[in-house]
Amino acid sequence: MENYEYFERKIISPENRFGLSVKDKKESFKTFHNSNVLITGAAGSIGKAFCKDIINYNFNKIYLLDKNENELTELNRELILKCSKKIIKKIHYICSDLVLINLDDFLKKKKISHYLNFAAIKHVRSEEELLSTKYMFMTNSDKFIPTVINNKYLKCVFSVSTDKTVNPTSLLGVSKSLMEENLSYFKKKNKKIFVSSVRFANVSFSNGSILKYAVDRINKKEIFGIPRIIKRFFITHREASSLCMKSLLERNNGHIIIPNNKVLNKKHLIKNVVIKILQLKKYKPNFIKKISSKNKNIKSKFPVLLTSPNNHGQKYFEEFSEVNEKIYPDIFDKTICKIKLKCKIKNLPTILKKISKFDKINKIKDYLFKNHNSYKIKKKVYKVSRTI
Secondary structure (H helix, E strand, O other): OOOHHHHHHHHHOOOOOOOOOHHHHHHHHHHOOOOEEEEEOOOOHHHHHHHHHHOOOOOOEEEEEEOOHHHHHHHHHHHHHHOOHHHHOOEEEEEOOHHHOOHHHHHHHOOOOEEEEOOOOOOHHHHOOHHHHHHHHHHHHHOOOOOOOOOOOOOEEEEEOOHHHOOOOOHHHHHHHHHHHHHHHHHHHOOOOEEEEEOOOEEOOOOOOHHHHHHHHHHHOOOEEEEOOOEEOEEOHHHHHHHHHHHOOHHHOOEEEEEOHHHHOOOEEHHHHHHHHHHHOOOEEEEEOOOOHHHOOOOOEEEEEEEOOOOOOOOOOOOOOOOOOOOEEEOOEEEEEEEEOOOOOOOHHHHHHHHOOOOOHHHHHHHHHHHOOOOOOOOOOOOOOOOO
């Protein structure tokens, strides 16, 4: 298996730009002392990175839930190599879909104190079919949140967000925006429970990402395609885990954490990142406009197809805050900023319920266009994405 961390260090960042201070680490150890933790989406890219960090804390029990049986097994194997037998006995693995479990019942029976949700549908392509769209809203917006008020065991609820929530141009973006709304709605009813979230930049070489796809295709010596003009902010897996851990600090209760743009420094042109990957693999790039028998021969030059970024709803640039959102600097940490969680949609439960009953995607789109102030796109004809 390719060591993707090698490419992260060489191309994205050699150091953890969002590492915790000594004081924040002490608070984190205190937070998780003797805790019962549920991590959903544990085998995903960010969830797995976070799991590798949290095993160093003095918890009572951890339940790792993911629907991907193979990835959950891989996580188990990795943690066995890192943990003592004493810690291994405290870790429990659950192969299930988040939307299928009775979350309230599980939290109560297992006396969960910290519920950390990393489960998400994250690709724009997932909104091309009605069933996928409904499942996306269930996972990203609705079923991830507890409904019982005043659970005496529950102390903390966290869920990952994304830059796509800002001025959303896709149903995916709206679904994660409604996730933030649902967190705010939960916080309003459960004021004593800690609630927070993080809006991410792209996690480099994560599962399903264009960079991981590029490395895998290069290893197989197979032609691959990339969008020609798309730029993105990138962070490493370690940095993603650190941002999540920072969001769980007491001073960030009721907030969405966002990375400081000055720390992210610059956006990477995906084409340039691929050039660096090829160089590290001892290849020169050969950018082509179409695939033919002439450019299938891979020797010192590696053919890469340049495509038009015509995915429906795919944003050309990244934003971490909207114009009407006030950004608060963290006076103790210059690497992050924060935004208050606010429940701006009064009829949120009604919206989520109606989405589940529509029989066409365009009906969902039209309904959200009327009931979600930030959603900008309204098209009668739904375009299927054709980009790599």
